[in-house]
Each structure stands twice: as structure tokens, then as C-alpha cells.
Amino acid sequence: MTKESKHTHGFQTPEHYFDELNRELVIQSKLSELPQRTGYTVPEDYFSGLESKIVGALQNEKEQVSVLPLFRKRNLYYLSGIAASLIIGFSILNTVQDSPVIDTADASYYIENGGLNLNTFDLAQLLTDEDISEIVDQSDFFSEESLDTYLLEHFDESILLQEE
């Protein structure tokens, strides 16, 4: 039974305040039964050397050779193919017996680091129409699975972390 008050105090509460208060009290009463700590521990002195460890890891990463992003990978295939053709052609034409042997991995590394300065026009000149249509027709150049794996390994979530 509510008694009608003679005077109104003028104070108000936020909307749904009492509903939420009720819910919060239920939560708090349930939580009081739970342990306050997780039980997880860390190795002794783990936190004390962490600054140097992380700065060291950052410096190591900087020193590593950068990986070509996906959109350039296709170019790498073109370049590797051309490089392999050039090497084969060169080895046929070159009659010098003591010439050094260059494998495809070395050639790819050389190209990847800008050693072979070819532009798109140069590449187009070296490929026949047949070569180009063969590459374009390969719709499964990257399978869905390999693309998925690549994104998991290389996708930079920081793009999504931008505040705006």
C-alpha cells in the first residue's frame, strides 16, 4: 500500500533506474559466490625483463627482409617465370664452361630485391599473347583456402583499429 505524500521532493532518477538496480543486485549476489582470482601464475621474474625482450623482438623484426604483399605476388610469378626463361636462354647461349650456376631461388631473390629493373611494359614485351591469356585464364590462381590462410597469417587488423 502506498501512502500519498503531501509534498513532492522534485528529484528524479534515470530511466529504468530501479529495473537496472534490481538486475545489478541480482548479479552482485551471484558474483559474491565466485572466487576473486583466476589462479593463473607466471614464471618467476617474468615481468622484470619484458621491456628488453619486446624491444629486442621489435628490432629483430625490423632487420628481417620485408615480405611482398599479396597483390604483388602475381608479379613475382611473372618475374620468376621470366627469370627462369632468361636463365635457361642464357645457359644455352653461353658457351663458357666455368659460368656460375644460378638457381631459381637465387634469381627470385635477386628480382625481389630490385636487381632486375623491368617495368610492366618490358614484361609485356617478353610475354606472347598466348602466355598472357594462359595466365589470365587461371581463375584458381589462388585457391580460397590458400587465400584464407594468407589473410590469417598476414592481414593487419590495425586497419580496423583506426579510430575513425
Place this chain on the structure above:
Amino acid sequence: MPLIEETALIEGLKSEHHKEAAFRDLISEFKERLYWHIRKIVLDHDDADDVLQNTFIKIFRNIDQFKGDSKLYTWMYRIATNESITFINKKAKKMLISTEEVQQLAISKLETDVYFEGEDIQLKLQKAIAALPERQRLIFNMKYFDDLTYEELSEILETSVGGLKSSYHIAVKKITQALKNETF
């Protein structure tokens, strides 16, 4: 962390000359909070160590993208959360199992984990948390153990305060029920 110190730290991180010193200060200030946040998601110490390093490296590399619209630590929490989830997804992919199975596997190892010294009730609590959907698990850990406010959680998870309150309430109900039933 007082606002004035946070501003100075961000300026240091963005300057060429003081970058490394500021980065060390940043690690000192936040290493434990971020570590425990990550640990509660990935559960294993070695995994948490890997994710923590990746998180700080990502923070260092992306500090220019931090515009100060949110608090620095909520922005870092968001990076740590994303890194942890990405880590679990990668692990699941490598092991050809689901992310839920990764969690259950990690939980099953807790009893013999040298870096878990919890009592029986703590083990049961961790099992109950691991059985929650990912979002509820994150919300529960950050609210219950890290004592973050709903407003802070809202910034980190980009979810409305109302939605967070509902998720937390559901998570608490599920956990207390699971502890009563002990059917997990």
C-alpha cells in the same frame, strides 16, 4: 594513468628521438594489465607471452593512428583483444579444429599446467568461462576480473552499454548455473 602523463607518453612514441625510451615506459606501465587480459583469453602462459609481444609491436607500429579520441589503454586493450582472437583462430586453423575446441583443449591442460595454481573452485570457474560464447567470455573477464566499467568496455568492444549489461548478466547467470550443476 593521469592524462598529462599519457599525453607525454604518446608524444614520446610519436617523436623520432624519444621513441624507444617512450616505448619502454609504455611497456612498463601496461605490461601486467595487458598480459593478464591476454592470458585470460588464450589461457596458456607461452601463448600469452607471444601475443603480448605481438600486441606491443603492433601498438608501436600503429601509434600514429591513435588520435586520442579514446583513452590510450582502451585502444591498447582493443589491439590486445584482436591479437588474442587472431591467435586462437590461427591455432584452430593449424590444428584443423574449431576455436571452441581450442579453448576446451587449453582448459583441459590447466590441471597439469605449472602456471595454474588455482583451487578446485577456480578451475571450475575457468571451465565455466571457457564454455561461454567468445563475446560473453570477453565481457565477463574484463568486467569481473579487470573491473573495467561498461563505458570502457563499450570503447574496447565497440558495443552499446545496454548490450554489454545484458551480455554480462547472461554470462553471470550461465556461470553460476554451471557451477551449481557442475555438468561441464
